[in-house]
Amino acid sequence: MKDETKIIEDTMEAIPVPSEKLDSIIENSFKSNAQFRKRTVKKRAGYVLAATLAISILGGTVMLNPAMANMISQLPVIGNVFDYFGSTSKPAYKEFGQLATDVGRTAEDNGVLINIDQGVFDGTTITMAVTVQTTKNYGSTLFFDGWPSVEGESAGNASNSFERVKGLGYAGIMTITPHFEKTPDEVDINWEPKVLLGDKKEVKGDWKLNFSLPLIEPEVLTLNELVEKDGVAIQFKEVRKTPLTFNIYYQQLVDPALLDDLTAVEAELKATDDLGNEYEVPYNGGFTEGGARTREDLQWSATIHNIDPQATKLIFHPFATVSTLEGSKKIYFEDIEVEL
Amino acid sequence: MPKKERLVKKAIKGDQNTLQLLLKEEKDKLYKMAFIHMKNEHDALEVFQQTVLEVIESIHQLRNPAYFSTWVTRICINVSLKEIRNNKKIVTMESYSIPDVIEISGSIEEKMDLTNVLYELDDKYKSVLVLRFFHDFTVKQIADILGCPEGTVKTNLHRGLSLLKTKLKGVYMDERRNENY
Numbered sequence: 001m002k003d004e005t006k007i008i009e010d011t012m013e014a015i016p017v018p019s020e021k022l023d024s025i026i027e028n029s030f031k032s033n034a035q036f037r038k039r040t041v042k043k044r045a046g047y048v049l050a051a052t053l054a055i056s057i058l059g060g061t062v063m064l065n066p067a068m069a070n071m072i073s074q075l076p077v078i079g080n081v082f083d084y085f086g087s088t089s090k091p092a093y094k095e096f097g098q099l100a101t102d103v104g105r106t107a108e109d110n111g112v113l114i115n116i117d118q119g120v121f122d123g124t125t126i127t128m129a130v131t132v133q134t135t136k137n138y139g140s141t142l143f144f145d146g147w148p149s150v151e152g153e154s155a156g157n158a159s160n161s162f163e164r165v166k167g168l169g170y171a172g173i174m175t176i177t178p179h180f181e182k183t184p185d186e187v188d189i190n191w192e193p194k195v196l197l198g199d200k201k202e203v204k205g206d207w208k209l210n211f212s213l214p215l216i217e218p219e220v221l222t223l224n225e226l227v228e229k230d231g232v233a234i235q236f237k238e239v240r241k242t243p244l245t246f247n248i249y250y251q252q253l254v255d256p257a258l259l260d261d262l263t264a265v266e267a268e269l270k271a272t273d274d275l276g277n278e279y280e281v282p283y284n285g286g287f288t289e290g291g292a293r294t295r296e297d298l299q300w301s302a303t304i305h306n307i308d309p310q311a312t313k314l315i316f317h318p319f320a321t322v323s324t325l326e327g328s329k330k331i332y333f334e335d336i337e338v339e340l
Numbered sequence: 341m342p343k344k345e346r347l348v349k350k351a352i353k354g355d356q357n358t359l360q361l362l363l364k365e366e367k368d369k370l371y372k373m374a375f376i377h378m379k380n381e382h383d384a385l386e387v388f389q390q391t392v393l394e395v396i397e398s399i400h401q402l403r404n405p406a407y408f409s410t411w412v413t414r415i416c417i418n419v420s421l422k423e424i425r426n427n428k429k430i431v432t433m434e435s436y437s438i439p440d441v442i443e444i445s446g447s448i449e450e451k452m453d454l455t456n457v458l459y460e461l462d463d464k465y466k467s468v469l470v471l472r473f474f475h476d477f478t479v480k481q482i483a484d485i486l487g488c489p490e491g492t493v494k495t496n497l498h499r500g501l502s503l504l505k506t507k508l509k510g511v512y513m514d515e516r517r518n519e520n521y
Contacts (some may be wrong), residue, residue: 004501004504004505007458008458008469008470008474011376011457011458012458015375017367017368018371018381018385019367019368021385022364022368022371022385022388023364023367025389025392026392029392030356143401145397264355266350286354286355296357298355323343323346323350328343
């Protein structure tokens with residue numbers, strides 16, 4: 001008699017695996033999941049304010065009129081959401097409060113009131129200031145099952161970053177970067193999250209929010225510069241500037257000979273200006289199109305905030321990470337310069 | 341960051357191709373986990389498909405790339421148990437479509453016993469035994485996967501092993517045995 005653990009192993013090993021069926025299920029699941037999108041979820045530590053606010057909990061979902069919603073958005077605890085983050089954990093947003101469009105859309109269900117305070121559409125990314133009013137502690141940060149979508153546009157990338165605010169619930173900034181065929185003058189946004197999830201607990205609900213944001217016309221500068229090394233090239237396409245954002249667009253091009261099944265390539269940027277300031281250049285996500293030569297020929301957009309107004313030039317320092325199951329290596333490319 | 345974690349990180353950021361490859365790496369273990377609970381290919385394939393869809397939908401919520409394997413396994417077990425609850429199936433031994441060949445020595449009777457005995461166990465014992473002795477997860481990892489205290493995992497491991505032995509040999513095992521898992 002073999003011991004019990006050997007029996008478990010033998011029993012499991014004896015289960016025949018229909019490998020082709022499983023591969024087919026995986027591949028078809030991706031095809032059917034057209035809404036699948038690249039999402040970067042940023043976590044932040046909780047932030048605590050001393051003030052308190054009594055929150056009335058109503059049953060069911062309600063849509064408030066703009067005046068009432070605006071009153072709610074200007075909470076004594078937090079004031080303007082962009083200003084709040086701009087002066088605390090996210091200085092990148094300190095100018096947004098003055099130039100953003102007031103939205104003031106609110107929906108409530110199961111004791112959770114979601115409010116879209118303001119929004120900005122810069123032609124690439126939609127940035128939304130959001131509060132979630134609740135008396136319950138769902139954890140240090142929040143996530144939602146169900147992302148905002150832009151009517152008539154295919155899903156792109158999305159991210160969110162929520163912080164706990166005592167006396168309010170949560171405040172956060174969400175961004176979505178759809179794949180625009182042509183930049184519209186206005187975007188119609190629908191957001192119907194089904195579940196609010198935190199580190200500690202979650203709640204289901206029926207929240208429905210829809211609103212429109214006008215385009216802040218960007219200034220477009222074409223780049224068309226290419227850097228290349230060790231089988232990876234980065235094609236810089238263009239930058240788009242608004243008073244609030246600086247977006248750069250680039251595509252990585254990977255030699256097919258470099259790729260095996262599990263090779264992954266990720267091109268990123270850092271930047272400095274001619275005054276010596278350093279900037280993070282976080283990407284908004286990447287995507288491949290049908291014409292891409294390899295699955296790794298991802299196109300990226302990335303956004304820089306708060307460029308020094310005295311700077312006249314940005315210098316980008318591109319690098320790529322090539323990962324395989326054996327490890328990863330960095331490739332550093334030549335700098336490229338962009339006149340401001 | 342270790343090799344595989346970087347790929348998982350990329351999948352979390354939305355790279356579908358990488359996620360597809362990672363799922364294909366996990367497919368055998370996920371399917372077997374589904375099969376040991378559902379006891380037939382048709383239902384196991386349904387559970388597998390549901391697991392894949394949930395992973396695609398929720399990958400952005402995975403906070404630590406190092407936990408990818410435990411995370412997908414948890415989804416698979418949860419889907420299996422939910423499916424069993426929803427269907428409220430009473431599966432008789434005759435309706436099993438479990439594999440009929442296990443390459444071990446012994447009598448025909450013993451082979452049949454060995455073929456069936458793991459499937460007969462209660463799901464809570466089956467899950468911890470498979471996670472520990474087939475997937476090689478630690479007690480702490482199993483506790484994370486099943487969302488229960490480590491003590492519960494140890495207890496269920498101990499009882500599961502005892503039940504296995506009892507069923508196989510008809511020998512009563514002292515449940516107070518202090519095993520080091």
